[in-house]
Amino acid sequence: MNMIQSRGRARIGVLVPFTNTNLEPDLAMLRPNGISLHFARIGGYDADEIPGADQMAGLGEADIDGPLALLMGARPDVVMYGCTSATLTHGRAFDRKLAERIKGQTGAQTVTAAGALLKALAALEIGKFAFASPYVPQINDQAIAFLATGGHDCVSRADVEGELGNYGQGALSPDAVYDLAMQANSDPAQAIVLSCTDMRSLEVVARLEQDLCKPVVTSNQAMMYQALRALGLKEPIKGFGRLLEMA
DSSP states (O other), X not given: OOOOOSSSXXXXXXXEETTOOSHHHHHHHHOOTTEEXXXXXXXXXXXXXXXXXXXXXXXXXXXXXXXXXXXXXXXXXXXXXXXXXXXXXXXXXXXXXXXXXXXXXXXXXXXXXXXXXXXXXXXXXXXXXXXXXXXXXXXXXXXXXXXXXXXXXXXEEEOOSSOOOHHHHHHOOHHHHHHHHHHHOOTTOSEEEEOOTTSOOGGGHHHHXXXXXXXEEEHHHHHHHHHHHHTTOOOOOTTSOHHHHOO
């Protein structure tokens, strides 16, 4: 009988936008035995405004030194920057530089949500993908352009109806996320990308993969994939998609 360990193998620290309510539960579901999770919340945006490109770009540029210093009190081995759109709105060079800056300040391996999507698509050898998110269309355009820098081409997509606020994005039900992914899907797409750390994508990954017979990549799943590899941990995690089941 294997004993369940809440800690002892490694620590993952996470910077999470202050209105995000789904990243922490998702990572708890994905947490391997013996890995502990430690969170610090970041601001830099107005919770009551629609999270458009300008707001997310502002979040990416916001000062994270205070939350990061507090997070380092837990001495994490890996730090996750837990907002996808905050860096992809600036482009790949900005995303890479932010990761390098966090690593330089902390000494910890660093994972960004946007960068993790690129790593995941590369690991799965995906050339063409379908895309869906709760973002406004302008950010979807930027996300697709960001992923194209890694040689991954979007062949179909689905935008949400209307403009969802910061809390509205997180309030989408798993069934609504499933329907959005199905709208995005097309025959040429080799995989589905569901972008946003505050969208409840993880809960429908297995269902989508079974119904579509193709891999599904989510922001939170991709971050955990990259974090575990940074830690040198390669055991598969079952039940949350092909990406994490690869040993």
